[in-house]
């Protein structure tokens with residue numbers, strides 16, 4: 001089996017297939033800025049892992065400056081060592097990408113360093129692949145190929161990204177100084193996470209968003225609370241804008257835009273992050289050589305089990321439909337390895353959680369109220385605030401709430417929505433509940449440790465039946 005791409009989709013597929021006894025090679029072309037070949041894809045190199053490292057470091061900085069006095073801890077003369085912060089992030093990336101190398105060795109997965117390209121499918125079903133390892137391209141063959149080539153940042157037309165003045169996720173994770181004024185285009189996940197990092201480190205951050213609603217995919221009450229919290233923190237977000245000309249100099253950037261009333265505005269900043277979504281990566285992949293083509297949005301069409309229309313070729317992760325999330329890519333990697341092994345795995349895409357790692361964090365699984373209304377489904381909701389939870393108060397994190405949505409008749413849990421500290425960990429209980437088709441009552445009657453943030457999950461579930469205990 002050959003896997004093209006070693007992001008969370010590809011490397012997990014390779015390991016699972018190796019566990020199942022397949023002979024596996026993974027073609028990966030990624031090189032770090034020093035030219036060293038790397039495994040791990042976007043997630044490990046310039047995505048999930050480095051962004052969460054910087055989110056944690058920047059939060060420590062902000063806490064040390066503004067959050068500790070309340071606890072009776074007096075800290076004076078807090079200063080930022082950005083170079084050390086970036087070095088720590090790089091060390092975590094090193095450890096993790098090295099960890100994938102170790103896992104490949106352990107599972108006897110061969111790493112072919114270079115660019116992979118599909119070359120054809122023989123009459124006997126064998127698939128021909130070529131890997132360009134710098135110089136002459138080498139031919140390989142496999143019974144099955146998994147395309148896991150991921151995605152790349154979408155850029156604005158006519159606005160070149162130099163990752164210094166105008167950055168996408170790669171540059172925004174490695175600025176060498178804190179911009180005094182930072183502009184961000186796109187108030188999605190990256191805009192909010194990386195906007196938060198640089199705001200905490202001292203930037204004056206302004207986010208320009210084309211859509212008139214904030215976090216449109218998030219349950220409305222959570223999005224409202226998030227907007228309130230972010231405004232309080234000092235993130236300026238302008239919705240409903242129309243970006244015009246973006247001009248850059250060696251020192252900064254100027255963004256002309258129309259605001260929501262249609263009036264002309266200009267935003268000058270030292271640096272700009274463009275975070276307007278990502279596009280599937282099928283560059284020079286040779287899809288046509290095996291009878292495949294991308295859809296209108298650039299994705300490789302696949303069925304529910306990630307089969308393409310060419311037998312023996314599968315595609316997973318960001319390069320196919322569905323949310324662009326690392327755990328979704330991983331789940332598809334495992335599923336495809338098991339399908340190739342003749343098993344019958346299945347993914348319920350409704351049970352894939354989302355997390356936005358701002359502070360407070362936002363996490364959800366299942367349906368929002370708006371989606372259920374559109375489906376005409378009768379439901380009940382229960383909500384419980386973190387401010388009534390002893391552990392949250394002890395931690396100094398009383399912001400936010402948990403909201404549960406359950407079917408009005410059967411009480412089946414349909415959605416769990418959280419805005420709070422550690423929402424990324426709390427949501428796992430919601431995922432388990434939805435996967436097991438639990439009722440809100442099930443969460444309400446099971447024991448939760450005291451004192452813990454998880455008690456808010458229980459109270460929100462009880463609130464669906466109007467029987468919360470501590471409110």
Ligand code: FAD
Pocket residue numbers: 004005006007008009010027028029030039040041042043044046047048049051114115116117148149150151169190281283284285316317318319323324325326327328329357
């Ligand atoms: P990728 O991780 O993009 O990996 C694809 C790999 O294929 C790359 O290494 C690439 O070099 C290689 N490749 C491509 N074409 C070829 C070829 N022809 N030959 C050889 N190799 C090739 N998701 C989360 O779930 N949680 C998060 O907290 C999170 N944070 C993120 C933060 C940022 C800043 C960004 C940008 C993304 C984040 N994501 C997060 C999204 C997550 O990174 C992606 O969903 C995930 O990496 C997709 O995995 P993948 O395996 O499909 O592709």
Ligand code: NAI
Pocket residue numbers: 185186187188189190191193208209210211243274275276277278323324325354355356357
């Ligand atoms: P996004 O899709 O989350 O947000 C992009 C935003 O830009 C949207 O709100 C969109 O309306 C806006 N936009 C698009 N074009 C615009 C324009 N011309 N002018 C102004 N605004 C415009 O994409 P983002 O933030 O780039 O992240 C890409 C993907 O990476 C995410 O969708 C997510 O799948 C993944 N990711 C996941 C994370 C997580 O799980 N915590 C963290 C970071 C990224």
